[in-house]
Amino acid sequence: MENTPLARKLGAFVALSGTELAVLETLHKRRRTFVAGRDLFHQGQSGQAAYVLASGWAVSYKILQDGQRQIVDFQIPGDFLGLRSVLLHMSDHSIEPITDIEVTEVLATDLLDVFARTPRLATAVLWAASRDEAMVVEHLVNIGRRNAAERTAHFLLELGARLSLVGMGSKAGFACPLTQYLLGDALGLSSVHVNRVLRKLREKEMVTFRNGFVAFDSHNRLTEFAEFDPTYLDQVGPLLM
Amino acid sequence: MENTPLARKLGAFVALSGTELAVLETLHKRRRTFVAGRDLFHQGQSGQAAYVLASGWAVSYKILQDGQRQIVDFQIPGDFLGLRSVLLHMSDHSIEPITDIEVTEVLATDLLDVFARTPRLATAVLWAASRDEAMVVEHLVNIGRRNAAERTAHFLLELGARLSLVGMGSKAGFACPLTQYLLGDALGLSSVHVNRVLRKLREKEMVTFRNGFVAFDSHNRLTEFAEFDPTYLDQVGPLLM
DNA sequence: CGGAGGGTTGATTCCCCTCAAAATCAGTGG
DNA sequence: CCACTGATTTTGAGGGGAATCAACCCTCCG
Numbered sequence: 001m002e003n004t005p006l007a008r009k010l011g012a013f014v015a016l017s018g019t020e021l022a023v024l025e026t027l028h029k030r031r032r033t034f035v036a037g038r039d040l041f042h043q044g045q046s047g048q049a050a051y052v053l054a055s056g057w058a059v060s061y062k063i064l065q066d067g068q069r070q071i072v073d074f075q076i077p078g079d080f081l082g083l084r085s086v087l088l089h090m091s092d093h094s095i096e097p098i099t100d101i102e103v104t105e106v107l108a109t110d111l112l113d114v115f116a117r118t119p120r121l122a123t124a125v126l127w128a129a130s131r132d133e134a135m136v137v138e139h140l141v142n143i144g145r146r147n148a149a150e151r152t153a154h155f156l157l158e159l160g161a162r163l164s165l166v167g168m169g170s171k172a173g174f175a176c177p178l179t180q181y182l183l184g185d186a187l188g189l190s191s192v193h194v195n196r197v198l199r200k201l202r203e204k205e206m207v208t209f210r211n212g213f214v215a216f217d218s219h220n221r222l223t224e225f226a227e228f229d230p231t232y233l234d235q236v237g238p239l240l241m
Numbered sequence: 242m243e244n245t246p247l248a249r250k251l252g253a254f255v256a257l258s259g260t261e262l263a264v265l266e267t268l269h270k271r272r273r274t275f276v277a278g279r280d281l282f283h284q285g286q287s288g289q290a291a292y293v294l295a296s297g298w299a300v301s302y303k304i305l306q307d308g309q310r311q312i313v314d315f316q317i318p319g320d321f322l323g324l325r326s327v328l329l330h331m332s333d334h335s336i337e338p339i340t341d342i343e344v345t346e347v348l349a350t351d352l353l354d355v356f357a358r359t360p361r362l363a364t365a366v367l368w369a370a371s372r373d374e375a376m377v378v379e380h381l382v383n384i385g386r387r388n389a390a391e392r393t394a395h396f397l398l399e400l401g402a403r404l405s406l407v408g409m410g411s412k413a414g415f416a417c418p419l420t421q422y423l424l425g426d427a428l429g430l431s432s433v434h435v436n437r438v439l440r441k442l443r444e445k446e447m448v449t450f451r452n453g454f455v456a457f458d459s460h461n462r463l464t465e466f467a468e469f470d471p472t473y474l475d476q477v478g479p480l481l482m
Numbered sequence: 483c484g485g486a487g488g489g490t491t492g493a494t495t496c497c498c499c500t501c502a503a504a505a506t507c508a509g510t511g512g
Numbered sequence: 513c514c515a516c517t518g519a520t521t522t523t524g525a526g527g528g529g530a531a532t533c534a535a536c537c538c539t540c541c542g
Contacts, residue, residue: 044472062382065468070382087371092473093378115364122363123356126370130328133374136381137334141303141311143385144429148530179488188385193530195490227306231285232333389498420520434498436522 004028005052005104009078010124023118027111028052028104040081040095047085049105053077056101057177061185062093071186073135074098074159074178078166083129086111099177134232143188146226148197151187153226156207156214161230173215245269246293246345250319254368255361264359268352269293269345281322281336288326290346294318297342298418302426303334312427314376315339315400315419319407324370327352340418375473384429387467389438392428394467397448397455402471414456 007016007024016024031054034040041047043062058075072093075081085091086108115122138158142151159176163169180198184191202208206222208215216222248257248265257265272295275281282288284303299316313334316322326332327349356363379399383392400417404410421439425432443449447463449456457463 062378064382064386068386070385072378072381084371084374087368088375090472092375112364115367116360119357119360119363122360122367123353126356126363126367127328129367129370129374130325133325133370133377134329134333136374136377137303137313140313140377140381140384141305143381144311145305145309181488190531191488192490192532196530199490231331422520431499432520433500433522437498440522 005054005078006106009052009080009128010121013127014120014124016120016124020118020121023114023121027114028106029110030105031102032105033100033102034097036097036099036101038097040097041085041091042094043091045085045091046089047082047091047108049107050083050086050111051081051103051105053079053081054102054104057098058095058101059098059182059186060093060095069185070188071182073132073139074182074186076163076166076168080128080132083125083132098182131233138232139186148187148189148193149200150226151189152183152194152197153201153207153222154228155183155187156209156216157219157223157226157228158230158233160214160216161233165233171216171219173213176209176212176214246295246319247347250293250321250369251362251365255365257361257365261359261362264355264362268355269347270351271346272343273346274341274343275338277338277340277342279338281338282326282332283335284332286326286332287330288323288332288349290348291324291327291352292322292344292346294320294322295343295345298339299336299342300339300423300427301334301336310426311429312423314373314380315423315427317404317407317409321369321373324366324373339423372474379473380427389428389430389434390441391467392430393424393435393438394442394448394463395469396424396428397450397457398460398464398467398469399471399474401455401457402474406474412457412460414454417450417453417455 004024006028007021010016010024014020032051036056040051040058053075055077058079058081059071060073060075060081061069061071063069075095081095081103082091085093086106089108111125115125135158142154146154160169160171160174163174164171168174179191180194181191183189184194187194189197198209201222202217204221205217206225208217222228244252244262245265247269248262251257251265273292281292281299294316296318299320299322300312301314301316301322302310302312304310316336322336322344323332326334327347330349352366356366376399383395387395401410401412401415404415405412409415420432421435422432424430425435428435430438439450442463443458445462446458447466449458463469
């Protein structure tokens with residue numbers, strides 16, 4: 001099972017045959033690295049290539065005219081970067097590496113070629129995109145209807161669950177390169193308020209966010225507090241045989 | 242060009258051949274109607290069929306344990322209902338008709354069959370899904386980073402633009418069956434506050450929401466006020482020839 | 483050692499929520 | 513035709529959650 005990141009990603013949705021794996025191999029010609037802080041691409045730009053994150057963290061966001069930023073999601077290893085931009089031929093958001101990252105590049109033209117020749121892969125990508133959308137929807141609910149503390153708790157639990165799926169976290173906690181500024185822009189809060197909320201959650205002994213590490217002091221109580229239901233993240237085995 | 246709703250929808254993304262159109266014909270066996278207020282399906286349910294809305298309005302939403310509701314989006318003629326639920330074999334949201342609606346049914350198994358035999362249609366559906374996701378992302382930005390007035394203005398402009406694309410609105414306005422409760426649940430506001438905001442926007446002579454009709458008193462000033470940029474909605478002709 | 487980025491805390495302000503009560507309207511049935 | 517009901521809209525009063533503004537701290541690093 002020592003495969004490319006893309007094969008691992010899509011293998012979660014579709015049981016891939018040998019030939020399909022071979023086709024996937026041809027897809028990502030290049031492995032690239034990007035340094036933290038410099039945009040991979042910027043909103044308004046036309047997207048020529050998508051990437052699959054192999055290591056490191058990235059963030060996708062939109063900037064308003066007055067300079068405010070809303071973070072749509074953070075990307076962790078195994079996630080697509082800029083898939084929507086490639087499909088719509090235009091990027092409606094920006095992506096920036098939070099840490100130095102390694103990615104494999106997937107060219108738009110190659111992707112469409114592969115869809116035409118290997119329909120099951122198109123289905124797999126459609127599933128991956130649907131799962132991404134389910135996450136954005138949950139973020140919408142989170143920001144629209146939960147208060148700052150529940151919102152923050154829910155966010156940390158989601159991140160922990162996602163990281164656990166790729167072996168980078170557990171119910172005990174996970175290493176986390178995010179700043180409180182980034183948290184604020186993701187949760188629709190000011191960084192000052194994020195700080196206060198984190199203190200409250202720490203004092204209640206539910207979760208501790210310090211020194212680049214998130215520790216779930218009581219995963220159970222936190223889950224209950226945030227009404228966190230990870231169903232929308234679950235992907236139990238291939239859906240298409 | 243007198244086609245089924247689904248063919249019109251996907252034709253916006255891919256130039257469809259005669260055979261592809263024929264395949265699409267076989268997809269929706271049944272035309273169904275639903276009455277206002279009764280859920281099409283409910284979150285947690287496993288999705289067996291998706292629908293394409295032929296007439297009327299619907300709303301997709303999630304309910305929290307304490308009864309609060311967050312509306313994800315409203316669906317107008319031409320939109321998919323429950324596409325994500327079918328693909329992920331599980332509905333993470335509910336859908337309710339706002340008015341009496343007519344839909345065409347698309348069975349999950351048929352859809353996957355068609356993907357296997359007609360890859361270009363899979364690509365078209367992927368595009369449609371990506372466009373839906375772009376809208377949810379914009380809603381996230383709207384709720385996360387705009388105040389109540391800008392948020393409401395942005396929402397009405399988006400709705401107007403979408404309705405214009407299907408011939409149900411213009412820069413002058415559109416017929417709108419939404420209540421202020423629905424607006425509140427979509428915008429993450431209380432219905433009381435929505436009412437106050439609408440009054441302000443009316444007094445500023447930017448937009449008037451009354452008696453089931455939205456009138457853009459000054460589409461230009463409202464667009465500037467809300468920083469509305471419809472790029473994420475645009476779909477100028479087929480992307481794949 | 484100076485500067486930048488990030489974290490922490492306090493004081494004040496304000497946007498929006500909650501609670502409450504009328505007013506309006508559509509539909510229903512006597 | 514009118515009384516009755518329920519849904520929706522409108523307006524007021526008061527309170528609270530989060531933003532803003534402003535310090536000060538720490539650590540890291542060139």
